[in-house]
Amino acid sequence: MRVSLFITCYNDTLFPSTGKSVVRVLERLGHTVDFPRGQTCCGQMHWNTGYQAEALPLLQRFVDQFRAAEVVVIPSSSCVAMMRDHYPKMAAEIDDVRLTADVAALLPKVFEFSEFLTKRLGLEDVGAYYPHRVTYHASCHGLRSLSLGDGPLRLLKAVRGIDLVALDRVEQCCGFGGTFAVKNAAVSSAMLEEKISAVLDTGADACTACDNSCLMHIQGALHRQHTGVRTLHLADILAGEEEVQA
């Protein structure tokens, strides 16, 4: 299958390794990856902060870049949620018939990375090896907007060598929420503190999720508190192979 990758603006800039991992996993599974170079951002930050006029051109841009794709894979649950929850309404609201039709045609081909593996390809074991103690945080958008359910956990359970430990209050938000972390820094920090305590209670070496934005937030406190616990995207775990383990 020819998979078009939408890396997302923050993965492109801050977490390129996740993009590389996605490419590695998809190619290992025999698929061809394509990267439309004009892509930038889905518009989530603008839309969610109230800058709707600023988000609209980004919707148009995404559609233009990916119109011809066979499938679009995105390693960020919140960006996929942005598209599914808001794109149809955004297009309809500006009475753009063509854009509305384009969005309707494109969205069924758009998948979050773990969702693509479990729901589109029907896979659980992608041949990964990762000999560490890992806990999984269910990012809110993946959990509630995309209904990822136990898909990511089934992928993790199939990883060879992994010691997967359950996270207490796994469904509770880490407190990131985009600009919320800045505008309501104190509340966000208090929410994060609960998440950090839960992560530390697992004794895991690493915390994973389907969204690097949550992980960036969790990582920020794990590093500040010198916990030694790492964060990494689900794709980075699934990319692990026995022979390349350092």
Added chain:
Amino acid sequence: MSAGPLDPKTAPAFPMAAKAAMGDSQLRSNVRHATDVIQAKRARVVDEMPDWQALREAGKQIREHTMRHLDFYLEQFEANCTRAGGVVHWARDAAEARRIVVSLVKASGSDEVIKIKSMTTEEIQLNAALEAAGIQPYETDLAELIIQLGQDQPSHIVVPALHKNRQQIREIFQRTMHLPNLGDQPQDLADAARLFLREKFLRVKTGVSGANFLIAETGGVCVVESEGNGRMCLTLPETLITIAGIDKVLPRYQDLEVTLQLLPRSATGERMNPYNSIWTGVDPADGPRVFHIVLMDNARTEILADEEARQTLNCIRCGACQNACPVYRQTGGHAYGSVYAGPIGAILTPQLQEMHHAQSLPYASSLCGACYEVCPVKINIPEVLIHLRNKVVLQNTSGIAGLFDVEAAAMKAMAAIFRSERRFRAAQRLGRIAETPLVRKDEHGLGWISWLPGMLGGWSQTRDLREMPKETFRDWWEKRSGHDN
């Protein structure tokens, strides 16, 4: 917290109020305990209903339908209630509603009233108006009694005193009921309230209530409650005055089969709350001889006129969103500066008030969606929050002052960057250069930022940030594909 009424016109912005609330560790632990318990109870009685999602859908459709035909159903309610001996009044706003209620109480010949817990009366600060008119209101719900005697403010829609634990309640009762030897077991405290209020139930001639549902088809009113204080206020006085938002109407009696399943399970985690009372006008042989109902707008028609936000009116005041909200869990209710706290408060308050009085509330959410998931009538609270954020932005960026809005300038600049791949790449390079003075190496030789300037400083109070990698994904991709440029 201060004893002044929760008023969005004067309350501090949410981030400031939240910070103050979070300094109270007792409050935080009480709120966490209470919301944990109530969430677990709700989950248990919702999980035993295989048709829960169908009930939610029906609840949503009934409420949406009601709003579409609200004029018809209100007129139908008015006609049927009047035919049954009730007197229907209409109030455009809080001030008019207060005036009507005060004059009705005076006309009843009483200078005191017994009250059922009612969010609507809290919303219009009725007690202060009654007191100003020389009328003594007695709150009769246990939690409201705790609030009234403690000169406190409600912090939750369903359990307004959830921020107080048993020791704190005992202290209030000991002091105000003159019971120095009162124990701190919940049963002791409930018994004290029973004795304290029974005399008032048997004596006071005028009752004031809210309403959970108005039934257009019959002209009936439904009130759900737990303690029996509601039944006392609805049954024993000679005059009953009910005040209800115009959004409280249901088309038909049969619709209770949906709302009476959704509300108790969502609100208190019970299959049915101990008492539901339904009455229609006046029954000469049962209950008050005079019944007045005040139908209040107070900005509800403005909400109705906003196509994207009107779902706010579908709310049946169960409070499930508050219990599920990770933000409320940290702050409790007072930080919202309004009697409507939590996620529903974050969308309702700014719409009941003029927006600029509550600019910070639409941002008091991480948009995690837990509220939407538990809402019994499927109000998409995150969607409405985002819609209100857009209104805040439009308000702040209009006119000359808007040109100097720092956040708006940054957001618009970012948007311009994202509209061009070339500008985006340039910004990525520039970002790496700009952050360099802030980056410090840790013990593993990795670069981290521990201090950020300006608006971003909130992040770095508790969180580090990894430095940007030297190579973006797209740089790597192009190198790998062999078509550098």
Added chain:
Amino acid sequence: MTTDKPLSARDQILHRIRVANGGTSNAATAQSGWSSLARGYKRSATQTRQGVLILLEDRLRDYDAHVIRSTPADVRRCVAETLAARGKHRLVMPAGFPAAWLPPSLTFVMDECMTPAELDQVDGVITGSTVAIAETGTVVLQNVLGQGRRAATLVPDYHLCLVSAYDVVETVPEAIARIQATATLSTTFVSGPSATADIEMTRIKGVHGPRFLDVILIV
């Protein structure tokens, strides 16, 4: 142009609603809209009659009500035993309560407009019921013969409620359908004794309504 007298609050609110909704609703459109609302939830019983009765007993007990089964022939003895166990001697009863169910050794005062203070002086109240809902552990009382006015089942501290198995339904929608015809009567749904969870979310029995509820299920 002449100015009309100012709109009443009523007219102004209705006008605002009509502007917001883009027009005036009427009985026909409301009726057709209401009829097409989705009602995919459970609306009829799924259990056997025996199962429904057991469910009612279980749910009543779960909410601190005491439940006793009796045969129709045995009701009077069951009432006597239940009241003896509770130590209740003088009860109020509504007009139309079946005399055959009353043990002669106890005092039953007919509620003829008793004042709240008088109701506060009796040991308890005995009533029948209109319908009972198994799934929620609820008995529904209406102001009819044998059940009486609301104050009488409220002020006394003890309520003995007799429920006929014929009147037990499994679900809330079945109960609403049964009382639809008498919808305008004063109606009270009682699910267990008075309770509160206002203090630390601990459910405690008995605040202002009757603190004790016994149910005799006549099968």
